[in-house]
Amino acid sequence: MKVISTKELVKVYQSKLFSKDGITALDNFTFDVEQGEIFGLLGPNGAGKTTLIKILLGIVLKTSGDARVFESEVSNVAYKKKVGYLPENHRFPNYLTGEQVIRYFGKLSGIEGTKVDSKIDTLLEMVKMKEWRNVKIKKYSKGMMQRIGIAQALVNNPELIFLDEPTDGVDPIGRKEIRDLLLNLKSEGKTIFLNSHLLSEVELICDKVAILNKGKLLKTGSVDELTSTGNTFRFFTSELNDKVINYLLTGFKAVLHGNSEFTYNSSNDEDLNKVIDYLRQQNVLIRSFYQEKSSLESMFINLIGQEKEAVN
Amino acid sequence: MIQFAAIVTGIFREAIAKKIFLGFMVISTLIILAFVFIVNLDSVDGMIAMFGASGDTAVKDMVIGFQILVLNFSYLLIITFCLISVSSFIPSMVEKGNIDVLLSKPISRGAIIIGKFTGGVLLIFVSLLYLIGFVWLILSVKTGYWHIPFLYSVFWLTFSFAAIYSLLIFIGLVTQSSVVSMITGFILAFVVTPVLAVRSELFSFISNDAVRFVIDFFYYILPKPGAIADISAKILEGKEVTSYEPLITTALFTIAMLTISISYFRRRDY
Numbered sequence: 001m002k003v004i005s006t007k008e009l010v011k012v013y014q015s016k017l018f019s020k021d022g023i024t025a026l027d028n029f030t031f032d033v034e035q036g037e038i039f040g041l042l043g044p045n046g047a048g049k050t051t052l053i054k055i056l057l058g059i060v061l062k063t064s065g066d067a068r069v070f071e072s073e074v075s076n077v078a079y080k081k082k083v084g085y086l087p088e089n090h091r092f093p094n095y096l097t098g099e100q101v102i103r104y105f106g107k108l109s110g111i112e113g114t115k116v117d118s119k120i121d122t123l124l125e126m127v128k129m130k131e132w133r134n135v136k137i138k139k140y141s142k143g144m145m146q147r148i149g150i151a152q153a154l155v156n157n158p159e160l161i162f163l164d165e166p167t168d169g170v171d172p173i174g175r176k177e178i179r180d181l182l183l184n185l186k187s188e189g190k191t192i193f194l195n196s197h198l199l200s201e202v203e204l205i206c207d208k209v210a211i212l213n214k215g216k217l218l219k220t221g222s223v224d225e226l227t228s229t230g231n232t233f234r235f236f237t238s239e240l241n242d243k244v245i246n247y248l249l250t251g252f253k254a255v256l257h258g259n260s261e262f263t264y265n266s267s268n269d270e271d272l273n274k275v276i277d278y279l280r281q282q283n284v285l286i287r288s289f290y291q292e293k294s295s296l297e298s299m300f301i302n303l304i305g306q307e308k309e310a311v312n
Numbered sequence: 313m314i315q316f317a318a319i320v321t322g323i324f325r326e327a328i329a330k331k332i333f334l335g336f337m338v339i340s341t342l343i344i345l346a347f348v349f350i351v352n353l354d355s356v357d358g359m360i361a362m363f364g365a366s367g368d369t370a371v372k373d374m375v376i377g378f379q380i381l382v383l384n385f386s387y388l389l390i391i392t393f394c395l396i397s398v399s400s401f402i403p404s405m406v407e408k409g410n411i412d413v414l415l416s417k418p419i420s421r422g423a424i425i426i427g428k429f430t431g432g433v434l435l436i437f438v439s440l441l442y443l444i445g446f447v448w449l450i451l452s453v454k455t456g457y458w459h460i461p462f463l464y465s466v467f468w469l470t471f472s473f474a475a476i477y478s479l480l481i482f483i484g485l486v487t488q489s490s491v492v493s494m495i496t497g498f499i500l501a502f503v504v505t506p507v508l509a510v511r512s513e514l515f516s517f518i519s520n521d522a523v524r525f526v527i528d529f530f531y532y533i534l535p536k537p538g539a540i541a542d543i544s545a546k547i548l549e550g551k552e553v554t555s556y557e558p559l560i561t562t563a564l565f566t567i568a569m570l571t572i573s574i575s576y577f578r579r580r581d582y
Contacts, residue, residue: 057412060581060582061581077419079418087413087416091407091409092413095326095330105413107315108318152413
């Protein structure tokens with residue numbers, strides 16, 4: 001089931017009042033997010049990531065095209081009962097305590113006071129903020145604000161959660177806890193839409209990723225699909241003699257990386273097994289081998305670089 | 313409905329947090345205490361003894377005199393304190409990072425504006441009810457003269473405030489500045505309305521029809537809190553109110569301002 005769906009979505013910000021000129025933040029953006037996925041949105045600054053989230057939440061109004069959440073037009077506020085949102089650089093009323101923030105936004109989500117109260121303990125426990133519940137949030141650190149922000153985003157038990165830079169300002173242990181929390185939410189069948197600059201983090205938890213640049217969708221797919229470099233396998237072996245090296249270079253067109261390491265590009269499993277058989281026949285010890293992948297970060301940098309070159 | 317109530321109660325919480333509302337309540341309490349100590353039964357008995365048969369009338373006049381004093385003071389107090397207090401409600405709501413979360417909740421933009429308006433008006437209503445209600449109670453208990461029309465002042469003053477607040481909502485949405493909202497409110501309450509209130513006198517110095525038309529135009533479209541306070545005082549004194557036109561034009565202004573504000577808010581990106 002599609003939780004989010006956009007078709008030829010366009011957003012143009014007017015640069016000046018009454019001016020016809022504008023800045024295109026989203027340019028015919030079409031994509032879908034399926035239920036139960038952790039979907040990562042990547043792109044350089046000004047790519048249109050936050051604009052996309054804000055259109056999906058009705059905070060920014062689209063210029064043209066179609067944007068639907070739970071098959072509902074985004075202009076209809078009813079779908080927001082099933083949505084949670086943590087914005088980047090959020091500013092909750094600083095005269096409230098952590099507990100009051102959750103209660104206030106819970107009520108704004110349409111939950112009755114007694115029901116909100118029954119959830120507060122669980123939520124504070126979940127984000128490890130129980131001992132800070134009665135402290136005014138103006139005394140909170142950035143990381144603590146993020147945790148309370150996540151708690152308010154979950155107060156209505158949403159089916160879809162938008163998180164814009166959720167680990168911003170959070171220490172490494174806190175990041176791990178947030179990652180675990182997101183994976184836990186996923187296991188409950190919730191859909192998570194994540195916007196993060198930390199690509200290593202996205203790589204660790206996202207099922208699917210979309211890459212945006214200048215309002216355009218450059219690539220979308222699973223993390224494995226995007227980071228795969230083809231069928232190149234890297235082997236680590238015992239020391240190879242000259243005879244084996246020669247055969248690997250000529251017979252299998254392998255690329256040597258020292259006396260005990262080489263890469264081999266295999267188009268099918270049968271060829272891969274031929275290399276293994278050959279090595280074993282020659283009494284070469286195979287210590288390990290794996291299919292090579294690029295990191296999401298290097299893939300992202302290459303893709304954005306190519307895009308820049310194409311424009312120039 | 314839960315969301316609407318959350319917006320309304322949020323206004324009370326914000327006002328209390330900003331202390332200015334507490335300042336209003338402290339001043340109101342001092343006024344109430346002053347009435348507790350100033351008006352004592354001996355002075356009332358003395359007045360009746362002094363004026364004989366007309367003593368009752370003298371007490372009534374004294375009560376009405378005190379009530380008009382409180383009415384005029386409340387008008388100044390409510391405008392001053394509340395403009396300072398409420399002028400930041402909308403600018404703080406539309407601050408980046410705050411408005412994002414608010415608009416992501418299942419409540420329409422129109423309901424948010426109406427909720428903020430209702431919250432502000434209720435806040436002032438409760439504050440006035442505290443001040444005027446207690447002053448009325450003290451005067452009534454001490455003099456035995458229960459002059460109900462004084463309580464109506466709560467509604468008249470709240471109504472005046474609502475008109476100015478509706479303008480502040482619009483200014484706050486457009487400028488996103490508490491200072492601009494506050495200054496606009498003060499100019500309207502203490503400069504524009506008093507000047508327009510004496511337009512008949514001004515016309516004796518102005519012969520140009522175009523200028524007269526402009527003055528008339530602003531007189532009819534702008535709210536008239538001063539004129540409403542005058543109507544309230546007349547009702548208090550039992551005098552005849554010759555025209556309710558200031559009430560009608562002020563109500564229309566309030567409705568128009570709220571409609572424009574909602575329409576503007578619905579079209580804005582945040």
